[in-house]
Amino acid sequence: MPYRFYHPPFETAGKTMNAPYVQLIQQSLSDTVYVDLPTSKSISNRLLMLKETYHTTLKIKNLSKADDTLLLEKLLLDIQTHSTEDDPVKRIHTQNSGTCFRFLCAYLCVKKGKWLLTGDTRMKSRPIEALVTAMQACGAKITYKEKHGFPPLEITGQECLCPPQNIEINAEKSSQFVSAILLILPLLKKDIVVKISHLKASKSYIEMTIGLMQKLGIDVSMQENIITYKHTDSPAEIQSIEVEYDWSSAAYWFAWVALQYSTKVCIKKLRKSSLQSDAVIEKIMYPFGLSLRYTREGLWIEKKFDKVPPSFTYDCSNHIDLVPVLAVLCAALEVKATLKGIHHLSYKESDRLQALYQELNKITTVKYTKNTLKITPVSKSLSSAPCFASYQDHRIAMSLSLFIHKYQTIYIENPACVSKSYPDFWENLRKTGIEIRS
Template sequence: MKAILGRGKFPKNSIINIGGSKSESNRLLILKAQFQNITIKNLSESDDTNVLQQGLKTVNGTVNVHHAGTAMRFLTAYFAAKEGAEIILTGSSRMQERPIGVLVDALNNLGADIQYLQNEGYPPLKIKGKKLQKRNVAVQADISSQYISALMLIAPMLPNGLEITLKGKTISKPYIEMTLSLLKQIGVQANFHNNIVSISSLDKIEAIEIIVESDWSAASYFYSLVALSEDLEITLTSFSEDSLQGDAALSSIYKKLGVQTVFNTFDNSISLSKKNKQLPDSLKLNLTNTPDLAQTVAVTCFGLGIACELTGLQTLKIKETDRLSALQIELTKLGAVVHIDCASIRIRKSTQLVPNVIIETYQDHRMAMAFAPLALKTPLRINNAGVVSKSYPNFWKDLKKTGISCELLKTTP
């Protein structure tokens, strides 16, 4: 499917109902698999969450997570600790290029039985579930926080709980804090202090209903739209000022780009509007804690003619695609001058956008959604537009509500 985008007729204020956070939903599903009396409301409708739900129904056989990296990591840990499970865990060709050795080593050190079926350190995996008796494990913390969250989420089902020592600089720390908060919310004793995460074992919990907050990562594309507009106003539901999600940093990041966020406590919505049109010549951000915002911020800055330097992006090379390289290629098509290294991207100030460019998505949902707001500045096309279903199936429909002209065309395989 191809998306053809351009400027349309803009309403005074559009209201967008963004679905539940994929990050919260996936963590809660692993916890619900252990404690059936957890009720989850506003669950994410993303492909990743659907894949995880289906995977959790399997005890013996093959589970294919396709492109879902979170599902791969969380299910690796879950099945390793589930007695009697015998699973082949696999994914797409790209998933089989994404490293998982740090997590597998940690689990095997705890007594798990996980084998590589093809390449050492990468899926597919053969997992035989066992009772993991050991309590202590050390994990490299500067590669992916999902390895750590995967271990944290299975800690309540381990007979002796779990103590995780984090080695190196911890990246994406808000996601670890999110996992910790959800564990505490259901009644698990857990703490994170001096690079050590300690979580107690738990047999049962009181019945609890948890409402998943809407996805701040998905909200980023509407922040970008407002930033790139003259006077666009958008209301997003349902968001909290004291969010568990690290990407809630959007409100402060985009304030620098002229977007005002008003938190409406009466209905848990946020109202976005363009207020400050005196923008800086350049923007420098360390996104170690919020790497999923990098693509959106980079495209916004380019569209506004602002130079930017984004650092702390070492995880982007092992995502759905090598996101730094993909950004460089696609922004260069549009006329940008871009420099990347292993953990950063720098974009020179530019006032010219090449029109009618075709953006490739590289099987990466965030590439499609991050570039879409540029339709406010220049007509463009986005190939493989259906990839947004990975995290935000209704994205193109919601984009139209803001006034963007969006025509979706089926393409032949």
């Protein structure tokens, strides 16, 4: 693919959400920036499902406003209000939300009615066979409507699904297959053991699901790759729960500070003790010279030390969403890097492995295998400001914005995609003093 270094037309100022490009221009940076993070969509989505399957009166405080969560909330309402008399087969469109598709795939199997579960073109290329196979073994009626192993699906929901005591699930392609099953266990009304095979990445997200279930009083536990669920008809132990602020979004600000000395950042309301595995970014970023301090205002991050590691190696298998930001950080600092445990990247909102390969090779040298991404610093002279493709992927777009510290001007395509997880990202970026044109 040829490099696309060109200047697209733009208009000054205004909202960036519907613009085909956003132009970032390096200006005098602010001394101090207070950042308002979104709340965790991963936690929000799991709590929305548990409200449907276990605790219908649960009050969820601080629910995420990310596109994924708003979509799931809407689809659950559509499912609840669906009338088979008006529409014998209800179409449920999840767009390109893998979370919505996987969670609803399991849920619709135990929701009486006929359902056509579908998504956009990218969603139809994301594998679903392992979850379908596991649900079919539980007695679910699921048919592939196009290509075997992929969306869309026709599901005939049954309120009285009779699963075996032991459910087996292959998690090679996604840990969300496991979470999808866990989230409907209360509706199966029996003790169940879930046996996970080929769990190569993102075990931490399964642990998040279990942690939230336990907070609500559900008797579920995990030992190695075996999950044990004990059914009870007793009422939930709590009536409300508050969603944490999002550590995956915080990672961009850690990298932002690591790339410059001008700005210190205060991330408001971020919890040090968290169900989110991406809180490990605190430890990951230690070699990059950051100073961290928790106060009542929030977490203060400041570049204190002139410190850049000569090389950086990290196993990202349990922190797969951090790969784009870590890859861009190392490329921008010209640090030789090896990121391991990344094979799940190909099944995300975009093929993130291919996206990083294409975009980072515009300014450095990147190679990858199925499970490893390697960055070898090479300075490439550019004839004009680089224009980066976002692949309609929120984490790719936000990560690539970090290159504003390496170049005075950059362009990023399709900036609206950040609303999937961090709707106010560009507005927060403006606070730093970066000029944003669209």
